[in-house]
Every structure is written in structure tokens, then in C-alpha cells.
Amino acid sequence: xxxxxxxxxxxxxxxxxxxxxxxxxxxxxxxxxxxxxxxxxxxxxxxxxxxxxxxxxxxxxxxxxxxxxxxxxxxxxxxxxxxxxxxxxxxxxxxxxxxxxxxxxxxxxxxxxxxxxxxxxxxxxxxxxxxxxxxxxxxxxxxxxxxxxxxxxxxxxxxxxxxxxxxxxxxxxxxxxxxxxxxxxxxxxxxxxxxxxxxxxxxxxxxxxxxxxxxxxxxxxxxxxxxxxxxxxxxxxxxxxxxxxxxxxxxxxxxxxxxxxxxxxxxxxxxxxxxxxxxxxxxxxxxxxxxxxxxxxxxxxxxxxxxxxxxxxxxxxxxxxxxxxxxxxxxxxxxxxxxxxxxxxxxxxxxx
Amino acid sequence: xxxxxxxxxxxxxxxxxxxxxxxxxxxxxxxxxxxxxxxxxxxxxxxxxxxxxxxxxxxxxxxxxxxxxxxxxxxxxxxxxxxxxxxxxxxxxxxxxxxxxxxxxxxxxxxxxxxxxxxxxxxxxxxxxxxxxxxxxxxxxxxxxxxxxxxxxxxxxxxxxxxxxxxxxxxxxxxxxxxxxxxxxxxxxxxxxxxxxxxxxxxxxxxxxxxxxxxxxxxxxxxxxxxxxxxxxxxxxxxxxxxxxxxxxxxxxxxxxxxxxxxxxxxxxxxxxxxxxxxxxxxxxxxxxxxxxxxxxxxxxxx
Numbered sequence: 001x002x003x004x005x006x007x008x009x010x011x012x013x014x015x016x017x018x019x020x021x022x023x024x025x026x027x028x029x030x031x032x033x034x035x036x037x038x039x040x041x042x043x044x045x046x047x048x049x050x051x052x053x054x055x056x057x058x059x060x061x062x063x064x065x066x067x068x069x070x071x072x073x074x075x076x077x078x079x080x081x082x083x084x085x086x087x088x089x090x091x092x093x094x095x096x097x098x099x100x101x102x103x104x105x106x107x108x109x110x111x112x113x114x115x116x117x118x119x120x121x122x123x124x125x126x127x128x129x130x131x132x133x134x135x136x137x138x139x140x141x142x143x144x145x146x147x148x149x150x151x152x153x154x155x156x157x158x159x160x161x162x163x164x165x166x167x168x169x170x171x172x173x174x175x176x177x178x179x180x181x182x183x184x185x186x187x188x189x190x191x192x193x194x195x196x197x198x199x200x201x202x203x204x205x206x207x208x209x210x211x212x213x214x215x216x217x218x219x220x221x222x223x224x225x226x227x228x229x230x231x232x233x234x235x236x237x238x239x240x241x242x243x244x245x246x247x248x249x250x251x252x253x254x255x256x257x258x259x260x261x262x263x264x265x266x267x268x269x270x271x272x273x274x275x276x277x278x279x280x281x282x283x284x285x286x287x288x289x290x291x292x293x294x295x296x297x298x299x300x301x302x303x304x305x306x307x308x309x310x311x312x313x314x315x316x317x318x319x320x321x322x323x324x325x326x327x328x329x330x331x332x333x334x335x336x337x338x339x340x341x342x343x344x345x346x347x348x349x350x351x352x
Numbered sequence: 353x354x355x356x357x358x359x360x361x362x363x364x365x366x367x368x369x370x371x372x373x374x375x376x377x378x379x380x381x382x383x384x385x386x387x388x389x390x391x392x393x394x395x396x397x398x399x400x401x402x403x404x405x406x407x408x409x410x411x412x413x414x415x416x417x418x419x420x421x422x423x424x425x426x427x428x429x430x431x432x433x434x435x436x437x438x439x440x441x442x443x444x445x446x447x448x449x450x451x452x453x454x455x456x457x458x459x460x461x462x463x464x465x466x467x468x469x470x471x472x473x474x475x476x477x478x479x480x481x482x483x484x485x486x487x488x489x490x491x492x493x494x495x496x497x498x499x500x501x502x503x504x505x506x507x508x509x510x511x512x513x514x515x516x517x518x519x520x521x522x523x524x525x526x527x528x529x530x531x532x533x534x535x536x537x538x539x540x541x542x543x544x545x546x547x548x549x550x551x552x553x554x555x556x557x558x559x560x561x562x563x564x565x566x567x568x569x570x571x572x573x574x575x576x577x578x579x580x581x582x583x584x585x586x587x588x589x590x591x592x593x594x595x596x597x598x599x600x601x602x603x604x605x606x607x608x609x610x611x612x613x614x615x616x617x618x619x620x621x622x623x624x625x626x627x628x629x630x631x632x633x634x635x636x637x638x639x640x641x642x643x644x645x646x647x648x649x650x651x652x653x654x655x
Contacts, residue, residue, distance in 0.1 A: 053555050073558040074567075086556035090574045099570075100560040147560070 545579020
């Protein structure tokens with residue numbers, strides 16, 4: 001199975017701004033990799049480097065061992081789904097999907113047959129003769145996908161393809177794209193700023209910030225073992241408690257910290273607070289206890305969002321479901337305690 | 353809790369008239385009247401200065417002084433003098449339109465792809481001629497192109513020609529001057545249609561495997577046909593009725609339809625004949641615009 005990508009030390013500066021600062025990344029054949037980061041992080045620049053629309057200052061991109069970076073975009077044989085779909089408004093749905101085949105000098109009848117087959121895969125076969133203008137956003141999305149994969153490229157690039165869809169359709173399409181990927185096995189590079197979308201779809205996620213690769217890991221490794229506060233903050237719902245580090249001893253509001261992994265840094269550490277990893281009653285075994293005062297309890301249907309004042313005067317927002325936590329419904333002014341068990345304790349470094 | 357329960361009861365249907373219906377209807381009517389009031393002055397002006405004179409034109413061309421219906425004015429148009437100037441007019445207009453398309457398309461393309469500041473500079477350069485009168489610009493061309501003008505002076509001092517070229521007072525000079533005047537009318541609508549093309553389309557075409565030339569021909573150009581047609585149509589129609597520049601740069605050798613009309617009135621005082629010429633010009637213009645519409649529909653349609 002082909003479609004292996006090796007990205008090495010890609011550098012792209014716009015004046016003094018480093019859009020990509022020496023990014024290296026390996027993508028295995030058939031893998032679904034997401035480039036995840038906030039806007040301006042460089043994730044789209046990296047995708048455009050892969051597609052050939054942005055010329056980097058230096059670096060190397062090899063596909064199946066062959067240098068790729070110096071090829072013009074039309075010789076790269078990549079399928080790409082654009083954020084705006086970029087369907088050709090003067091062509092019908094079928095003509096759009098058949099366009100890559102027409103350029104590859106495929107016979108006329110064969111073009112129509114394969115284009116229709118690709119449209120069937122994305123469940124758009126019945127709309128093949130429509131005009132692009134007559135399609136909804138979700139339908140355009142499917143046509144764009146069919147056009148990107150009709151010539152069976154080894155690699156599929158997707159630039160925030162679902163960002164223009166409403167929430168329900170987006171979630172539905174995420175599942176469908178994932179199923180399609182499992183079915184076709186095409187190496188896929190997917191760009192998004194939506195961490196939940198990345199967690200849903202990816203085999204591996206490359207978290208990018210300020211033009212550098214921060215962490216490249218499976219979704220569960222990223223969620224449970226973030227390398228720093230940025231990753232922990234960006235992925236999932238999170239809060240942070242300040243941990244004092246003095247001569248190798250860790251304390252949280254004066255109490256010694258219990259944790260499974262030893263702390264190697266000598267700077268300040270942060271204890272990661274994930275709502276589903278908290279206990280609101282004292283658990284068995286060692287745990288870190290935090291006493292707080294409820295400043296405000298905001299009802300949000302399935303849960304409460306608690307704005308808590310910590311012993312050091314700082315505040316933290318924590319989600320709490322009083323029913324599953326088996327506690328009384330909190331209200332302003334209540335004293336409340338929560339625990340993070342030793343196994344659930346994750347410490348990260350990073351700026352506040 | 354009490355308030356919540358009482359709110360959740362289905363409200364009873366009121367037996368009275370629908371709420372505020374009368375007021376809302378009055379407001380809607382007032383708004384409609386307001387809109388009509390705003391367009392009224394313009395409508396009246398168009399009626400007075402356009403429809404009535406054009407109607408008068410048709411009347412003059414088809415009725416003689418005694419008020420009898422006559423085709424004499426139209427029969428005279430069959431004379432070779434008129435036929436020749438009719439074809440000259442269309443030939444010059446066609447050549448000028450072709451030249452503005454060839455010269456204007458790249459300029460509009462550059463303008464639509466330039467960075468904002470550069471685009472503004474080019475736009476100002478294109479619009480600049482609009483700020484001076486056509487007469488001034490035409491005389492400027494006369495200065496440049498005449499026998500002892502700048503262009504001939506340079507050509508001779510560079511040794512490229514031995515004697516002055518006939519650059520003006522002929523069809524060539526007329527075409528040069530008219531092309532210059534007409535360029536902005538092509539560039540502006542074309543620029544607008546180019547600005548509306550999603551830049552991602554060209555990337556998508558390249559991604560599909562199209563070379564830059566293929567992407568331009570098969571994806572970009574079809575999106576700009578509508579703007580190109582609008583601009584070219586505008587230029588062609590304006591050329592058909594153009595007067596000042598052909599008179600001054602043609603030196604009497606390029607006899608266009610508009611000059612014919614002018615002569616009929618100022619030299620011969622023959623309003624009937626001039627009106628017939630005008631009517632034919634209006635009809636021909638309408639025909640050209642209609643043909644362009646049909647062509648655009650065939651070429652730039654949804655498929």
C-alpha cells in the first residue's frame with residue numbers, strides 16, 4: 001500500500017513571521033492524520049505546502065521516497081477538498097467530478113462511468129446532472145469529495161471541509177468521512193481547528209502552534225498525556241491548578257501532591273482538571289484534595305458549570321453533574337471539595 | 353414555579369381581530385407609496401427627455417412635413433454613400449472592440465490579481481482619462497500622431513522611418529483614439545467579474561491536474577465571459593454612436609454614422625433624414641445587444 005509521506009524541516013517565513021518553523025512529520029500509508037491548531041498556527045500553510053500552493057523557503061516532502069516539494073501542483077496527483085469546496089460553477093455535478101479524469105485523457109464513456117461511481121460512493125448519484133448552484137452546502141461537500149477521490153489519488157488533503165456546515169450535518173459527515181476512509185484506505189491529511197472533530201476522525205493528530213509541531217500522537221495519548229499546558233488546554237475541556245515545585249517536592253495549596261508519574265521539571269507545574277476525571281466524594285486510595293467555595297453555579301441542562309474560588313484566591317471553572325456525583329445541587333457560597341485520584345493526576349508545564 | 357406552570361398552558365384563541373393587523377397594513381402601504389415617490393422624479397425625467405424625443409424621432413423619420421406617412425427617408429438610406437458609412441461604422445466599432453478586448457483583458461486580470469494598493473494604482477491609471485474631456489484627449493492624440501508630431505519625430509530621429517507615417521486623419525488614427533477612449537468601459541465590468549471568481553477555483557483546477565493554461569481556458573475564462581460580454585457590448589454600442597474622436601482624428605476620411613446624422617442636420621437641415629439614420633442606429637444597436645445576449649447564454653450558460 002503506497003501513500004507514505006515524509007515531511008522534513010519545512011520552513012516558511014513571511015518577513016519576520018515564521019509560518020512554519022522547521023516542521024517534520026511522518027505519515028504512514030493509509031493513515032488518517034489531522035493537523036490541529038488555532039488559527040494562524042501554520043496548519044493550513046503546511047497543507048498548502050503539501051498541495052503545492054505555497055512554496056516553502058526550505059525543507060523536503062517525500063512521497064513513497066520520491067521528492068515531491070519541487071513538483072508543480074498539477075503534477076502531484078493529490079486529491080483535495082477545499083474549505084469553500086471550489087466546485088466549478090459552470091459545470092454540472094457530473095462534469096465537475098469527471099474533470100480530473102478528462103485531464104488524464106480517460107475515454108469519454110469511462111469518465112462518466114467512473115464519475116457516476118464516485119458520486120454513488122458519496123450518495124450523490126441521483127443528482128449527477130444538477131447544476132452546482134442548485135446544491136446545498138452538504139451536497140456540495142459530497143461532490144467536492146467525489147471530485148477529490150475520483151482519480152484514486154494516493155493521498156487526500158482536506159482543508160476544514162466541514163467548517164461551513166451546521167453542527168448536526170457536520171457530526172454526521174465526520175462519521176461518514178471516517179467510514180469512507182476505512183473503506184478506501186487512502187492516506188488522508190485533514191486540517192481543522194475543531195479538537196472534537198480531530199479526536200473523532202483521526203488515527204493520529206499533529207498539534208501545531210506558532211509554526212512548530214507541538215505533539216504528534218494518537219487521540220487518546222494526546223488527551224491523557226498532553227506534553228504541555230497548550231495541548232491540554234486545546235484538547236478537551238480542561239482547567240488547571242497551580243502546583244508549587246520546591247527542591248523536587250510538589251505541593252498543591254500547601255498539601256503534598258500524589259501522582260503516578262514523577263515530575264522532572266523544576267519550574268512551576270500545572271495539575272490538569274478534566275471534569276470526567278474528578279471525584280466529588282472522597283475516593284478510596286491516594287488522591288489530591290481541593291477545597292473551594294462556589295462563586296456561581298450555572299445550570300446548563302445536563303450539568304452545572306461551577307465557578308469555584310480556590311484556597312489561593314484564584315478561580316477555576318469546573319463542570320459537575322450533581323446526580324452522577326451524588327452530591328446536593330450546589331449554590332453560591334457553598335463550600336465544596338473535589339478529589340483527583342493518583343492515577344488520574346496529570347501534571348504539565350507551560351505558561352499560565 | 354407558579355409562573356412557569358401558568359405559562360405552559362396553551363393560550364386561548366382570541367375571538368378579536370388579529371393583533372395590530374390594521375396598523376401593519378397601513379405601514380406597508382405607506383412604505384410602498386414612499387418607494388414610488390422616490391422613483392417618481394427619475395421616471396418623469398426619463399419620460400420627458402428620453403421617451404418623448406425618441407418617439408418624436410420615429411415620427412419625424414416616417415412622416416413628411418405635411419404629416420403624411422412616407423418611406424422616402426428610409427429609401428434614401430439605400431444609397432451607396434449611406435451604405436458605405438454604415439459599414440465603416442460597424443467595421444471601426446468591431447476593430448476597436450476587438451482591440452480593447454485584447455488590451456483590456458490582461459489589464460483587468462492584472463488588476464484583479466494585484467495586491468490592494470497596486471490594484472488601486474492601476475485602477476486610478478485606468479480611470480484617469482475619465483477625468484479629462486474626450487475633446488482634450490483627442491487633441492492630445494492629434495499632437496502625438498500628426499506628421500510633425502512626437503511619434504513621427506521619434507521614429508525619424510531613431511532612423512526607423514525616413515518620412516512621416518500617416519498615423520492620423522485616417523481610419524488608423526480614428527481607431528487608435530477610440531480604443532484609448534473605450535478601454536475603461538471594457539476594463540471596469542471585466543474587472544468586477546474577475547473579482548467575483550473564487551481564487552480557490554484555480555487551485556482546485558491545478559489540483560485536478562490542469563496545467564496553468566488548461567486551468568485558465570477551462571475554468572477561469574468561462575467565469576469571466578459574462579463580464580467580458582458586458583464590457584465588449586458596451587464598447588461596441590458606444591463606438592457605433594461615437595462622434596468627436598472620428599471627426600477630429602479621421603480628418604474627414606472616416607465617415608461614420610453619427611457624423612452622417614450631424615451633417616444631415618447642420619449642413620442640410622434635413623431632420624427627417626437624420627431621424628431615419630438615428631432610428632436605424634437605435635435598431636442596429638438593439639440587435640447587436642440582443643445577439644450578444646444570445647451568444648452569452650450559449651457560451652456562459654450554466655454548463
